[in-house]
Amino acid sequence: MEQYIKLLLGDDGNSQLLYPVLLIVVFAVIVLVLFALWRRRKSTGYIILLTGLSDSGKTLIYARLLYSKYVQTYTSIKENVGKITVNNSSLRIVDIPGDERLRYKYFDKYKSSVRGLIYVIDTVTIQKELRDVAEYLYNLLSDPNIQKNVPVLILCNKQDQILAKGSTVIKMLLENEMNVLRMTKTSQLEATDASSTNVFLGKQGKHFDFSHLDSPVHFAESYAFTKGSGPSVDLEQLNEWLNKVANLM
Numbered sequence: 001m002e003q004y005i006k007l008l009l010g011d012d013g014n015s016q017l018l019y020p021v022l023l024i025v026v027f028a029v030i031v032l033v034l035f036a037l038w039r040r041r042k043s044t045g046y047i048i049l050l051t052g053l054s055d056s057g058k059t060l061i062y063a064r065l066l067y068s069k070y071v072q073t074y075t076s077i078k079e080n081v082g083k084i085t086v087n088n089s090s091l092r093i094v095d096i097p098g099d100e101r102l103r104y105k106y107f108d109k110y111k112s113s114v115r116g117l118i119y120v121i122d123t124v125t126i127q128k129e130l131r132d133v134a135e136y137l138y139n140l141l142s143d144p145n146i147q148k149n150v151p152v153l154i155l156c157n158k159q160d161q162i163l164a165k166g167s168t169v170i171k172m173l174l175e176n177e178m179n180v181l182r183m184t185k186t187s188q189l190e191a192t193d194a195s196s197t198n199v200f201l202g203k204q205g206k207h208f209d210f211s212h213l214d215s216p217v218h219f220a221e222s223y224a225f226t227k228g229s230g231p232s233v234d235l236e237q238l239n240e241w242l243n244k245v246a247n248l249m
């Protein structure tokens with residue numbers, strides 16, 4: 001040990017090798033700590049949040065993704081959390097209740113770790129629920145945790161139903177509704193004090209357009225169940241999106 005220290009300090013006791021060696025040691029420790037954190041993150045899994053209004057089909061989609069089977073679902077009052085592996089990445093799927101008294105509580109619980117957001121829409125009842133669907137989506141997209149470039153998938157579910165609206169129509173309906181909502185929110189913002197949490201989404205002076213947001217927003221169609229004959233599930237576009245998100249990790 002003595003010899004080793006002498007070698008580092010040099011014959012005259014000056015530190016010729018000491019600083020480069022210390023630098024290498026510090027660098028190695030930092031790399032090891034970062035690697036350990038990365039491994040831990042990988043094994044805990046990246047959170048993909050399944051959200052949307054009540055009855056849109058989140059829990060059935062969750063069951064399909066995790067267990068590839070149909071389950072009888074009931075209005076959720078707590079979250080479901082489970083892991084799937086996509087392209088060697090571990091994704092933690094978190095299905096949160098859509099009930100309006102619970103949805104923000106659970107969103108707040110997971111939002112800081114969200115790496116992807118799936119917003120499920122019941123495309124049969126959309127016309128009736130448009131205001132609620134748009135408002136909840138607007139609030140989610142305004143959240144700083146989501147604005148950090150988190151990929152968003154708007155999943156137009158229940159496509160097995162004859163009265164279901166397609167994703168192109170849903171996109172148009174939502175953009176129009178979000179445009180109106182944004183005007184209301186902006187005027188609220190002007191009328192109230194600066195502590196208001198309303199955020200202006202999109203480009204000033206332009207009609208609301210999902211492509212103007214920082215987060216990449218995609219639309220997809222799905223069904224997780226059908227009462228008729230034929231295939232009972234189609235989550236292909238959802239799986240494609242999950243693959244893309246997993247590749248980013």
Ligand SMILES: Nc1nc2c(ncn2[C@@H]2O[C@H](COP(=O)(O)OP(=O)(O)OP(=O)(O)O)[C@@H](O)[C@H]2O)c(=O)[nH]1
Nearest residue numbers: 054055056057058059060073076098158223224225
């Ligand atoms: N026809 C049809 N029914 C579906 C589909 N997906 C879900 N459902 C039915 O819609 C109802 C609601 O589904 P859930 O998965 O419980 O809805 P949820 O979004 O989890 O609702 P909350 O837990 O209240 O937030 C259930 O009766 C499902 O069987 C679908 O693609 N097509």
Ligand SMILES: [Mg+2]
Nearest residue numbers: 058059075076
């Ligand atoms: Mg549910």
